[in-house]
Amino acid sequence: MKMKVMPLKVYLDLLKDVLDHGVPKTDRTGTGTISVFGRQLRFDLSQGFPLLTTKRIHIRSVVHELLWFLKGDTNIRYLNENGVTIWDEWADENGDLGPVYGKQWRAWEAPDGRMIDQIARVVEAIRTNPDSRRHIVNAWNVADIDQMKLLPCHVMFQFYVAEGKLSCMLTMRSVDVFLGLPFNIAEYALLTHMMAQQCDLEPGELIWSGGDVHLYSNHLEQAKLQLSREPFPLPRLVIKRKPPSIFDYVYEDFEFVDYRHHPAIKAPVAI
């Protein structure tokens, strides 16, 4: 019998790794974590879309958060208008988060006042100079950090083109394995599919690297519950049209076909 491909087993292995080897640490939020340092996971995007099946993932939040980054938006209004509340706890009374991801991706401010659109640049560079080793987008703007309500966790990503395929490597400095990571994996997988479509390439691999990889002390039972569940085969992503640019995608362009999943698992977010 042919073995079923279950790429998201690597996520469950990481949960187990943190449960088995995590070292207790205090943290900024006062919650407490168990943590390991330095891990890497690989997802072959041709084997299905890496959306967790051992709990329900709120796809709406994933897609809208990515579209919100790509708009260069740093106010939670757009998210709230689309039923997404995952950033509410960090916003000020006007809904602002300071110069977080969207600002750095689309309008990194140069010392001479120029605004650098890192996303537009990287699309252009992948199209015109695919072999470059400089396809990088960076969110860690040291000069702006004091004004951010929360410092970037997905700090930088790099694209790589070979044999007609586009791969992406994402670096995260700090990883909430239970709540944040499933979102981050799905978002960067989606971004890689979109970039590949825009650059007439096939999606290759998503490679995820994490620095401080932690489970909050109030997520341990939820993590164990997930480990007791048998994963389903992954869904497939269908992008229904090719928009004119990376900035023109809308929520309705994406369909996640055959997403079978176990029930949602509630977990408090550490603020």
Ligand SMILES: Nc1nc(=O)c2c([nH]1)NC[C@@H]1CN(c3ccc(C(=O)N[C@@H](CCC(=O)O)C(=O)O)cc3)CN21
């Ligand atoms: N502690 C912490 N973990 C994070 O993952 C995180 C932050 N803070 N701060 C900034 C953003 C916000 N992110 C979040 C925040 C909340 C959920 C969350 O509560 N997820 C639930 C419900 C999803 C929904 O209703 O949309 C889940 O079950 O996945 C996920 C990611 C990711 N980031």
Ligand SMILES: O=c1ccn([C@H]2C[C@H](O)[C@@H](COP(=O)(O)O)O2)c(=O)[nH]1
């Ligand atoms: O996309 C995200 C955003 C945030 N996180 C997590 C990682 C940490 O648990 C907190 C950030 O706290 P710091 O003290 O700034 O490290 O948010 C995530 O996993 N993914």
